[in-house]
Amino acid sequence: MALCMKGILTSVSVIGRQIRTLNSTSSLKTKIWYSTAAKPAPQTSESPGPGPVAKKSYKFVIVGGGTGGLAAASFLSRKFGQGHVAVVEPAEHHFYQAMWTMVGGGIKTKEQSMRTMASVMPKKVDWKKDRAITFDPENNLITTESGTNLEYEYLVVAMGLQLNFHALKGLTEALAEDPMVCCNYSYDTVDKTYKALQNFKCGNAIFTFPNTPVKCAGAPQKVMYLTEDYFRKNGKRDQAEVMYITPQAVIFGPPKYAASLRKICEERDIKVHYKHTLVEIRHEKREADFQIEDGEILTFPYEMIHVPPPMGPPDVLKASPLVDETGFLTVNKTTCQHIKYPNIFGLGDCTDIPTSKTAAAVAAQTGTLKKTISSVMHGHKPQATICERLEYFCTPRNEPSVEIDQPEELS
Numbered sequence: 202m203a204l205c206m207k208g209i210l211t212s213v214s215v216i217g218r219q220i221r222t223l224n225s226t227s228s229l230k231t232k233i234w235y236s237t238a239a240k241p242a243p244q245t246s247e248s249p250g251p252g253p254v255a256k257k258s259y260k261f262v263i264v265g266g267g268t269g270g271l272a273a274a275s276f277l278s279r280k281f282g283q284g285h286v287a288v289v290e291p292a293e294h295h296f297y298q299a300m301w302t303m304v305g306g307g308i309k310t311k312e313q314s315m316r317t318m319a320s321v322m323p324k325k326v327d328w329k330k331d332r333a334i335t336f337d338p339e340n341n342l343i344t345t346e347s348g349t350n351l352e353y354e355y356l357v358v359a360m361g362l363q364l365n366f367h368a369l370k371g372l373t374e375a376l377a378e379d380p381m382v383c384c385n386y387s388y389d390t391v392d393k394t395y396k397a398l399q400n401f402k403c404g405n406a407i408f409t410f411p412n413t414p415v416k417c418a419g420a421p422q423k424v425m426y427l428t429e430d431y432f433r434k435n436g437k438r439d440q441a442e443v444m445y446i447t448p449q450a451v452i453f454g455p456p457k458y459a460a461s462l463r464k465i466c467e468e469r470d471i472k473v474h475y476k477h478t479l480v481e482i483r484h485e486k487r488e489a490d491f492q493i494e495d496g497e498i499l500t501f502p503y504e505m506i507h508v509p510p511p512m513g514p515p516d517v518l519k520a521s522p523l524v525d526e527t528g529f530l531t532v533n534k535t536t537c538q539h540i541k542y543p544n545i546f547g548l549g550d551c552t553d554i555p556t557s558k559t560a561a562a563v564a565a566q567t568g569t570l571k572k573t574i575s576s577v578m579h580g581h582k583p584q585a586t587i588c589e590r591l592e593y594f595c596t597p598r599n600e601p602s603v604e605i606d607q608p609e610e611l612s
């Protein structure tokens with residue numbers, strides 16, 4: 202328990218504000234498409250398109266060069282060789298995001314999580330350092346920011362989740378101006394976390410969870426356990442009230458993990474507040490407002506606060522014909538094939554596959570994607586291969602009940 206007065210929890214009530222609703226990402230899709238590509242684009246070399254727009258055709262275009270996009274690029278370029286696979290990815294650098302938890306805990310530096318995109322891009326891939334801005338699935342085309350039309354026979358969409366820092370009132374300013382507001386979810390902010398631990402003196406150490414879909418739903422808690430451990434080892438634990446404040450009704454989805462985590466929180470005297478949604482940070486006063494079920498606002502003072510931002514599907518994807526009302530790419534959850542366009546496939550965080558949004562889930566989906574693409578290219582019905590029991594799916598090697606499709610060559 203915190204022994205300093207500064208850390209004592211105070212609350213202020215404001216009546217009548219609404220709780221934001223959680224976007225559902227788990228709508229089940231059962232329709233299976235298994236014909237070959239509806240309108241295969243001819244294999245042509247670069248050709249001027251209509252007007253000033255350049256056009257180039259590929260057998261495969263992959264949008265996104267993160268965990269999923271690079272995994273797909275790797276097996277497809279090995280199979281089809283130079284000139285047949287393009288990856289559209291605007292970023293100069295690739296990040297091993299899972300390492301950011303350890304950066305926040307002072308175990309790694311953020312530079313260790315970064316590689317140049319050129320160094321991780323498979324050699325036989327044409328890397329288009331550009332951003333996809335429109336999808337035209339009826340004509341097998343995507344358009345990029347630089348004005349290029351890319352025509353494909355098959356499209357893989359792996360655009361990840363978009364971080365919406367601006368969607369939480371006060372967060373952008375607080376991250377820019379308050380050293381005790383931190384966030385492991387971005388390369389730009391991840392190094393604030395360990396500094397906040399080191400500078401922590403006395404008061405509430407608050408760890409929050411967003412009221413949106415989230416990548417690595419465990420990461421908002423992992424940083425808390427590392428912090429609590431740091432406080433104990435550095436003589437600060439008695440000055441800290443460590444709190445996990447979440448809009449959810451449970452500490453973690455799968456019950457077997459939830460039971461263990463509840464026990465750990467109890468043993469370590471971590472206070473857990475359920476059904477509290479963070480709605481505003483006022484860093485000038487070091488206060489955070491949380492909305493509870495009846496619309497009431499509770500204000501918690503903080504000495505430090507870790508805030509994963511609201512997240513959602515990329516705006517470009519949301520505006521495309523490839524999504525449903527949730528904005529996520531609608532794919533068959535057991536084959537990764539788009540539910541409407543049989544020559545389009547999805548991988549990773551931007552899809553509505555109801556696994557956790559983790560790199561570990563991407564690893565499982567990649568095996569499925571290989572089988573599905575192979576089936577579709579041979580005119581066969583793709584087999585359902587993603588295990589429907591996947592819940593968290595972060596540490597598959599330690600989880601004997603979960604089946605993973607091992608990487609294999611595309612047949």
Ligand SMILES: Cc1cc2nc3c(=O)[nH]c(=O)nc-3n(C[C@H](O)[C@H](O)[C@H](O)COP(=O)(O)OP(=O)(O)OC[C@H]3O[C@@H](n4cnc5c(N)ncnc54)[C@H](O)[C@@H]3O)c2cc1C
Pocket residue numbers: 264265266267268269270289290291292297298299300301302331332333334359360361362385386387416417420515517548549550551558559560561562563594595
């Ligand atoms: C702090 C943290 C901790 C994590 N811990 C773990 C963990 O312990 N275990 C685990 O398995 N996972 C973990 N993850 C989650 C994991 O990193 C993601 O689930 C995984 O990277 C998802 O892969 P993806 O390909 O779907 O998206 P990403 O890897 O995010 O890649 C998406 C790519 O798409 C690109 N893109 C976006 N828009 C466009 C566009 N318009 N045109 C072209 N390209 C575009 C982006 O630049 C990006 O490179 C963690 C993540 C974070 C942030």
